[in-house]
Amino acid sequence: MKKILVIGDIIIDNYLIGSTERISPEAPVPVVKIDNVITNIGGAGNVVNNLLAFGTHADILSVIGDDDAFGEVESLFKKNHISSKFLFVEKGRVLTKKTRILASNQQIVRYDKEDSKEITKETSEGVFNIYKNIIVNYDIIIISDYNKGLLTKELTLKLINLANDKNIKILVDPKGSDYSKYKGAYLLTPNKKEASDIINFDINNDTLENATSVLKSKYNLTKSVITLGKDGIALFDDQLKLFPTKAKEVYDVTGAGDTVIAAIAYKLAKNLTIEEAIEFANLAAGVVVGKIGVATASLSEINAFVQNIKNKEDLKIILKKLKEENKKIVFTNGCFDILHLGHVKYLEQAKKMGDVLIIGVNSDSSVKILKGENRPINSELDRAYLLNSLKCVDYTIVFKEETPYELIKLIQPDILVKGGDYKIENIVGNDIAKSTVVIDYIEGKSTTNIINTIKQ
Template identity: 55%
Template sequence: MISHLRTQHPKILVVGDLMVDHYLFGSCERISPEAPVQVVQVQKEQDLLGGAGNVVNNLLSFGAKVSVASVIGKDSAGEWIKQRLDKKGVETLLIQEDRPTTKKSRVIASHQQIVRIDKEEAKPITKKSEEQIIEIISQNSFDLILLSDYGKGVLTPTLTQQIIAMSNVPIFIDPKGKDYSKYKGADLITPNKKEASEASGITIKDDTSLQQAGFFLKKNFDLKNVVITLSEEGMAIFDEKMSKIPTFAKEVYDVTGAGDTVLGAFGFACASGLSLHEAAHFANLAAGVVVGKVGAATATLDEIEAYEKALGHRGAEDAIKSFDEIAAIAKRAKKSGAKVVFTNGCFDILHLGHVKYLQKAKELGDILIVGLNSDSSVKRLKGKSRPINPQYDRAYILASLEAVDYVVIFEEDTPYELIKKIEPDILVKGADYKDKEVVGSDIAKETILIEFVDGKSTTKIIERIQNND
């Protein structure tokens, strides 16, 4: 995944509330004689791009080409934002209005935030500013548009709906407030658990209420997809069904800007050709890196790759893919020069013969995809008493093997349609197909037969159990 993302530089527009995140770092060792409050001795100050600016920072760290449209004030904070974005090479439409630029000052001592001081005026931008933002969108082409809504007035209901209606590229949104009607028709929104609870009117306290809230938002606001971030519990994706993805965070120092990282990661990954579920895996890793830092931080692809390796494992569930997902994965792999190997079977009771067979298949290329007969398919092929193990169990066990990269369940009697989707470089079957036609051999570049381990088969294992042997 990361190797593919390194080659991608999608053009992404960020529209939303820009602000300055001002940090004062120091030590706190005494109480003020003037009032019962702590005294912080400031040792360092730092200004960072905040709000939509942090989304921009995250996209830049991933390697995207970024443009931004927003409104700033006619003040030093607004000028600082403009200079900072120019220095980073970001194309900007920064409209100046008679309002203060939002600035959030955080006082931090011993890695703990003591107080936050906000300077802002959260009023809707003018109609003229709305028209200027629409004009810049209509005059330029982007691969994806991200709307970063902090409720400071840039993303008015009128502007938000105009952007969604006029755009021919995906619109991903980090929402704000309780009324999501202004986001109607968006491709993806990424509220956290509290925001999703407030917007749906359903208090999320378990998986049942989580599912109800997610699908309420999806249905009532005509959203193609919803992702609810769940802090230390990871995130939940709502497309055709609800899927939960666990968090990868080891230590949490500061959640400031974590939502910006999630939005930016989803946008970058999907604009680079990854599926929503692959993007969720990437976003979870990126968020895991960011919350281990102090302040509105970012994560580079190098950091994310190192973090993934440090975790020491790949979740088996992440390796179980749909037809469309595996087709996209195979296409990207072949484009990058990797050799894709495909084999298939029932793999009902996994045994030594299966493992050695799959190890040999993996040695033939770079990526091994296993097509797995569904339960109904196995019954038609093997009889009503089979399979012994249900399809999800079989898929999970296969996906846990080191030799196997991906598993795809197919319902048909043969994997021909799946092979057409994947177009593998090498098709592998057992040596018992020596005098038979191998399904899909007309599609794969090469077909290779592998010898089985003598005496090892699911049928023989079942017979031994039945005979108490």
């Protein structure tokens, strides 16, 4: 199993969750009745939690104090199955604790307890001594800087230089105003505002390529990445590439940056390309921002999140994973305009032929070509959503072409299925699939019959 080491500031994230129905008579503020208290490991600890959720091995190297938070950290580490063997204790240090009060899924206020002074020289030497003795055991290093005093300029440069000497990629989630301490890292993951502050000009569609290029050259990065919030992630290697966000609903962006860098590291450790790693990071972040508080995204959640595949780039990522797992892929396509018993029985039979059922859904424009101007009754997104609600369906993707030939060529299914009285040699994609099967429709069960009944 690939191993990843996270170095960074540990934070305790505390959530007081409740409801509010009145304003305080003491001041014009809401009164929140607390129903639930959640305490999580945040900061670099949340990066580790994300890596563990992906099913990989991750350790953390950090500094904590000897205050009353020490026992709380150890308890949370044990609960989350995180090893505490590389925690360095600095006497008199106060660990950062952030407490948020939420009512009706909205954050009302946050109050912090912290000590952000730089670690002592003795502590820095202790941390580096641990690092140099264990670095060879890891495939990727993540620096998760929350600007809480651990990652001094001197220590950070030493961490990066040693990783480069060992030919180990080191990824940085940066903070603060001095990025020179990250010089030579494989990549940084600043958000748009952080990057804009560092390079001293506004970042927009017209300046994004220049911004990523400047960061890459100025700090001697192998790759340049800027996270763009709702607009996704930008990558600059030899040219600018944009990766749109995958989020469906955004409830809380807390910890999304932790998820992004963890996801990129996870895929790079598996020797995937940076493009594939960023695509995966977008998907993982899309899951996390749909949750309240500091959260993680498991592989099963990510797979469920992308059930309705948005584009062929997403499909390529999923296909790669399915083929790595030696899954037998079944493909079928159709309009599925008004979902009925005939469709369901047909799809249930198709799923039984393999491990994964992917459905190509005709776009609205292609349905009109096939069925006439009065069709479809339901939009392409509605049709895909209804299909995804079926237990037997794993993925759907809408295709705009008149036939699914190009889609079948991309998927290379083990089994191609069609319903009705087709002759196998006349089925589109028959020359690509390993085998082609025709399943009989249930007599009298069709969208056309349903429409005619409604008209009558």
